[in-house]
Amino acid sequence: MSPRRGGPEPDAITALAADAYVYGAPLVRRLSAVQARLQEGGGAPVPFNDFVHAEGPATPGTHTPYAPADLVDALAQLDLSGGPVRLHVPDTGGAYYVLQFVDAWSNAFAYVGTRATGTGEGDWMIVPPGWAGTVPDGVSGVIDAPTSVVSVVGRLACDGPGDVPRVRALQQELTLTHLGDRAHRTGLPATEPGVPGELRFFEELRVWTADFPPAAADRAYQDRFQPLGLLEEGISPYVSAGPGLVRALRRGLALGRLRVEEAARRPALLADGPPAAWQATPHLRDYNLDHFGVGTLGTPQWTIPDRQASYLVRAVAARRGHWLPHGYEAVYAHSVRDSRGHPLDGSHRYVLRLAEPPPVRAFWSLTVYDSPGGHLVTHAADRYALGDRTPGLVHGADGSLTLRLSAERPTDPAGAANWLPVPTGRFRAVLRLHLPDQAVLDGDYVIPALERLEGRRGPRP
Template sequence: MSEENTHRLVELAAEAYVYGYPLVFDLMMVETCLHKGFGSMAPAPFNHFTHSDRLADADAHFVSVNNDTVYSIAQLDLSGGPVRLHVPDTGGAYYVMQFVDAWSNNFAYVGRRATGTEAGDWLVVPPGWAGTVPGDVRGVIDAPTSVVTIVGRNACDGPDDLAQRVRPLQEQLTLTHLEPGEHRTGLPAPDAGVPEELRFFEQLRVWMADFPPSAADRAYQDRFQPLGLLEEGPSPYVPAGAALVRALTEGLALGKERVEAASRPGAGDGTPGGSGGGWSMNPHLFDYNLDWFGVGTLDSSEWKIADREASYLARAVAARVGLWGNHGYEAVYAQTFQDADGAQLNGAHRYELRFEEPPPVEAFWSVTMYDTPDYYLVANPAGRYSVGDRTPGIVYGDDGALTVHISRERPADPVAAANWLPAPEGDFRPMLRLYMPERSVLDGRYGIPAVRRVDGSAHG
């Protein structure tokens, strides 16, 4: 193979990595939920919920997991027919059931913002289904792929609220088959004989065939034919020649570099005219879904990336930094790595984050601490992972302002300790979450205050 042809295949493999990373990463998380569990949640088979029995903590090794809500997660397999979801009445309390297809598209929402908080049943149907819809369901949710993740979140104010209010709601969430049928017990298995360095492409090949995307995406992925990604039957990667192996491995590394580079702060994910102070807030991080708009979604140009090919990198970045995150109109996530002077945030120093007025939301808000580069919750002796408007005992100033104190060690001052957000020893990244954000957040008029360093030298 000529060097020119090798270069072309390397570039093609990099494009395939960016395109396919969300599918592979999503389905690897589906497998984890099926067989190992998720954070504190036990594993559960297809079409069964598993519930968190506590707010997420440092044991929940999941990218940017939240500490505001307790999760109820179900992996749906619709290959044997539709599944009926029952949701209970939450009495006005915030909750959301987010529906995510195998490609990580958010294609439907049920919950306070989308459908209200009263009880009801919803029918989740597989692609191409043309059966009879029961008359007593509130609506039909058309799934783009035969495997779907439901990410349920119930707002929770702490252990007492979890025990007395949230857990009974979790127990009322049910999934039932509409009709008898054969259902998967696991995902299609990649060929075990494929070398580890080619495993990503084998996963992508098998899962791309089993969970086809939209027609427009299928037209795009036709370009990957020279890589063997469209071949059916036995894996082309078991007998792959040296030239193809080289192209795939170099392309994988190049694709990873592109996703990582685009995931870094300052890579174009900030809101124009928005936050400043080192914060990047992108209400449109999850706008890569261009084809599937079901119950509770907003099908408008405001919430779609105009360039389809650009949407593939955006989708990969969203999976990398916040898999299973919501559209901006459901919740907005802002992150920062820097203080007001542009220096990297680090646990060797002490900081303050002062809100002159509460962030503009219709539900609630919080600031959560994460380490880098994994974006996991940070273990700390206080067992506190976030601070927000529902944190018990937080203290507001006489002027109504709230100052969050960020440091590795607990502040000596009682007021500062009440508003303390523990930091790790090394670099960190706080994230501000705004649930049901107001318009000023979505259009960039709201600016998040900068994190200010308040010590003159290394702390501790």
């Protein structure tokens, strides 16, 4: 395919291609991750409609950046092309958990868990688009999937190594059952062989958009990309694309990526107020404007009024990670600088003074990771998170809590009880607030900055 005489000029094709990247990158990233799991999920293929479970909370050997040290992950890729899938969730005995449902376009469209549905036992039926069958007895509710491929991201609270057996038992009871009368797919729709690597993005977007169409409100915008060949069926237009089209698409791809990278560096795009010591993006998932299933909020506070602006936020969210929840489920705040603006570094000692605990309805925890890698660092103490579930924390007479962050253990008992080991070099602190109160979401609660103590690191508190 090449632009026809009287059609868009190369510069116009480049601009369209940049828009197509911003619009389509979440779909391509999401389904590429699904495909990777199907082919090799942590060493072995993980089929559709089955959970893969972490053996416990993150440790220094965990390869996933910024993995939580007090939650145990569960992940499943669902394919509903053969019909519905039934999900059974066990009774967690009041312990926090959440199952987040994400469609092919990266929309978090449903939640099952403590906040949304409670902690009791239940069964849920996940049905494909347009399904009109009969709901079996004993089903707690129906979850309407916007696309026939869905990811289920599970997080189960774990109170340290001694709590792992309980969590592992819950994982065994967390099951999926295919209810459809047809076999489901075993892989994603195949793209055309022979497409040059530099055009693979557009080929994947072309094929996967056809099989996983967006919301009806997005289709008029998507029609703009017809000159790029994204709406063509049959043989790929990119196998024998002319040099002019290849150049325009290549430039558009680069421009689109740059646009997303620049937006990701602008806190004002995703967070309210000026930059602070702690950065958080509670509205990073607000681009979902069409699919509000179980446990989601479609109120103005949690939706972006400008649909086209939502595409850029969605692309930034896809670039940062697929598994971030809506802010009303959890807020992850991070900091790489102390109260004076200096980078956090394990050659110094720090304190986090909490006059009052972070206002949450579930729990909060503080974890540190090496920077820029985002991994836990081996330490003799084997202590990777502190929070309101940590036994033995020492509070002040006024109820305040002072956490100590240093590479070496403080010598006084109170300092040691409230101590979180840090790497010897640069690090990032992450404060996770599960089921945050409105004060967190409104910005009325401000997380205090980490204060660097005078002097280099040492054994003193």
